[in-house]
Amino acid sequence: MFNKELEVTLHKASTDQMKQKPDQSNLGFGQIFTDHMFTMRWTRQDGWHKAAIEPYDNFIVDPAAMVFHYGQAIFEGMKAYRGKDDQIFLFRPADNLNRMNQSAVRMCMPRFPQDRVLQALRAMVYLDQEWVPGTEGASLYIRPTMIASEPALGLRPAEEYIFFIICCPVGAYYAEGFSPTKIYVEDEFVRAVPGGVGNAKTAGNYAASLKAQLNAHDKGYTQVLWLDAIEHRYVEEVGTSNIFFLIEGELITPPLEGSILPGITRDSVLQLARDWGYQVSERRITIDEVLAAGKSGALKESFGTGTAAVISPVGEFCYKEQCVQINGGAAGDLAKRLYDELQAIQFGYQEDPHKWRVRVG
Known part of the structure; x- marks a missing residue:
């Protein structure tokens, strides 16, 4: 009512x-x-x-x-x-x-x-x-x-x-600014389960993530990458962001299946990438696929998306003592282009074809 x-x-x-x-x-x-x-x-x-x-x-x-x-x-x-x-x-x-x-x-x-x-x-x-x-x-x-x-x-x-x-x-959400972050892949704790409240922005989700977040910080990492709660294999999201991978020209992000927050920036990135002609996939991806692509060089970029940081490039993943560096630890071209495009739209310096921008006053 x-x-x-x-x-x-x-x-x-x-x-x-x-x-x-x-x-x-x-x-x-x-x-x-x-x-x-x-x-x-x-x-x-x-x-x-x-x-x-x-x-x-x-x-x-x-x-x-x-x-x-x-x-x-x-x-x-x-x-x-x-x-x-x-x-x-x-x-x-x-x-x-x-x-x-x-x-x-x-x-x-x-x-x-x-x-x-x-x-x-x-x-x-x-x-x-x-x-x-x-x-x-x-x-x-x-x-x-x-x-x-x-x-x-x-x-x-x-x-x-x-x-x-x-x-x-x-100011900037991360002290690193637009410099790539290091992310620890959590293999013990889980963020959300199917049928739970992972797709709701409720305070308890964040309280439940604090232990893993502190553990990652203690190991020298900026953020946690969560895996699914059932098999502990499928990538879900980062602690404060949705996650993307650019593997051999395919831009991949996990699908919205009830345990992932439907990010507004995530949706904006998907739209912009499609506008630019990228092959975009919302599909399940395992951490093993990510690591294999990283070791072979097929993983060209990875980045998180969210309101606070906008686009946050990932320079390294570490999972069970296996560490993979991405793009030589530098921010990728697509992440930078997306960041610049979103900021230009948000600040009113560029056309807004999707009518995302709302003027105040």
Whole structure:
């Protein structure tokens, strides 16, 4: 249940509530937050209500809130870009909000009115537009989130929820920037199982990945590559990204079979690669095939895709002490072309034939 005529109120931050803008040359990722946030509430009786753009602040949640006990929490990640002629743009925001509603259905949470939320998001970004960085490669990261707020114990879907959106100016996601990352192939832990919640962007998926992520870091690797939960053979995705392989002219990415997040950047890359005439395959691929292609030289490139890093080239995989270097450890031509193309579209410096870009204001 939701109110299609949901009204959004605006409470601007006062001068003393506004924060000092950060140094754009040292933004990091996810540490500094803007002056405003968007919130709204849902109850079974009233549907979505109390929608407001308001000063960024804490909100009170009961210790018995069901999110703490049963894990009903979903979120999204998108960005705003300061581009051509100082305009602010969003990239495929409706697709992110649609995916969030799909996550809500899977987690037994209420769907929200996407059009009204997108309107509120655009208004909030416009209000905080001075927070959108102007330095190369930087952007404003946007985090919509929904949590179960009903104070009750007992395993069932909650009957009260809080939806909120916060924003933070960000630089490069990886310290390496566009330099290739080293990835450890996880062969003990698993990320998701068929029939589970791997295709939902729910908080528990990320909590479950932390142990393997820490182990990989301890071994000197930036990220984890997950294998399937049944046979531990088929490649699924990287900890924060979908994964691609360029093997002898074929661009391969694992198919969406319920245990992989349907990435917006993944979908954009598939479309661009098809536009450029590449042979594109969404098919199952084993880690043995990847390693064999790497050893023979058939594996020309590999890269991850996601909102945070956009395109993240992979320079090395390590699996059961077998390490394979890709393209001499350097970023490949296709990864660089995709990164440049997506950034040019996102920042408004290039034509947008697929109508992915949305202007703010």
